[in-house]
Amino acid sequence: MPEVSTRTHSVTLPQGELTLTWAAVTDTGRRREINQDAVLADFPLFIVADGMGGHIGGEIASASTITRLSATLDGAKMTPRIIEKALTRAVKDIASHPEATDEGTGTTVTGVYLDVTTPEPHWVTLNIGDSRVYLSRDDSLVQITTDHSVVQELIAAGRLSPEEAENHPYGNVITRAVGPTESVKPDYVRLDLVDGDRFVICSDGLTKELTDFGIQHFLEEHSDPAAAVSAMLDAALENGGRDNVTIIVLDVVFVGAS
Template sequence: MPEASTQTRTVALENGPLELAWASATHRGRRRDANQDAVLASFPLFIVADGMGGHIGGEIASASTVDRLRSVAETGTVNPKAIEKALARAVKDIASHPGTTDDGTGTTLTGVYLDVTGTDAHWVTLNIGDSRVYLVRDGSIVQITTDHSVVQELVAAGRLSPEEAENHPYGNVITRAVGPSDSVTPDYVRLDVTDGDRFVICSDGLTKELTDYGIQHFLAENPDPASAVEAMLGAALENGGRDNITIIVLNVGHQDAQEDEGDTEPVVASSPAGD
C-alpha cells in the first residue's frame, strides 16, 4: 500500500494567515488490472479523476485531464474560465490519442480550489461524474458534489431510495464525463473558508467500500491528513477494493495537527482576473 505524506502551506490572506495541510494516495485496488484514476494535489487545486473506457483509454483520459489542470494550478490563477479551457484541451488530447476510442472513453473529474479573487476567500468545488467531494464541518459530514449518474437521477425523481441506490445494477453508469467528443462544463459550488473544515476528495472506489459515516470515523480518528488517507485506503482494500481508489484529505486550519514536512513557504494571495 502506498505511503501518503502530509504537505503544508500558509496562505496570507487579508484577515490573517490560513493554514492548510493535505495528503493524497491512489491505488489500483484488489480486482483491477490497472489504475485508471489520476490525482492532482497541488495548491491551490486539488483534483481526482476516474477514467473509463477500453484497456488503457480510461487511464489516458484521466491522465490527460489532470495534466491539463496541473498547468492551470502552476499558473496560480484558478477560475472556471481557466478550468474549462483546460478541459477543452483535454478533450482534444483524448480524441487524438491512438489508445482511445469514442466508445465509452472518458473520465470523471471532481475537486476543490481556493479562490482569493474576491473580498473574502472562498473554496470552490467542481464536479463532472460520480467522484465526490465531502466536507466535514462542526462534526457533520456532507457530500458537497452531486453525482452525475443514472442512479442519482432516479433518487432525485423519487423512484429509488438512497438505500436501494447503494446496490443498484446501474450504479456505475454515469451521465456526464470528460470524453473525446463532448466539452462538458463542471458544476461549481462556492463555500466559505472556515477554520477546522476538512475536505475528502475521492473516486467511487472509496465510496463503494466505505459509507459516509465510515469516512467521517476515519477522519475523526486521524487528525493528520496522511494518516487519514492511509486509514481509509486500508479499510477500503480490506472491505474488498473492487475498484481503483483515490483519496485526497485537505485540512483547513488547526496548525497544531499538521506536520512540519512539506511546503511551508507563505503564499501571498493575489487578485488575478476573474471569470
C-alpha cells in the first residue's frame, strides 16, 4: 500500500484566512501491470491525469502533462491561459516519443485550482476526459465535472440510463483527451470559496469500483484526508481494482476577516 500523508497550506486573503489540507494517492490496481495515472497535489493546483495508449504511451502522456502543469507552480497565479499553454507543451512532449506514442495516445486531465486573480478568490475546476471532480458541501456530494465519454453522451441524449451506463461495453471510450490529435482547451466551472468544502479528484479507477454514495460514506467516516484517500483506495482494490486508481481529497477551512 502506498505511503499517504496529509499536507497543509495556509494563505492570507483580503477576505480572510484560508487553510487547505489534502492528501493524494495513486496505485496500479490489481489487474494492470503499470500505472498510467499521474497526480499533482500542490497549492494552488490539484490535478489527476489518467493516461491511455499501448505500451508505455499512456504513462508518457500523463507524466508529461503533470510535469508541464507542475512547472506553472513557480510563483504564477493560475489562469486558463497558463493551464492551456502547459497542456500545449505537454502535447508536444507526447509527440516527441514516436517510438511509444501514436494517435491513440493521450491522457485525461482533471482537477481544481484556486483563482486569486479577481477581487473575490474562487475555485475553478478544469476537465478533459472522464476523470472527475466531486464537491462535498452541506452533507451532499455532487459531481462537478462532466465526463467526456461516449456513455455520457448517450445519457445526455436520453438513450441510456445511469444504471445501464455502469456496465456498458463502451464505458472506457472517452471523446476528448490531451494528445497529439486533440484540443487542449478544458471545460471550466467556477465555484465559490466556502468554509467546510471537501473536494475529491479521482481517475475512473475509483469510480469504476465505488459509487458516489460510497465516496460520500468514506468522507463522512474520515475527517483526515490521508485516512479518507486510504479508505477509498482500499475499497476500490477490494471491489476488484480493475484499473489504476488515483485519488486526491482536498479540505477547505476559510475564516472570514473580522
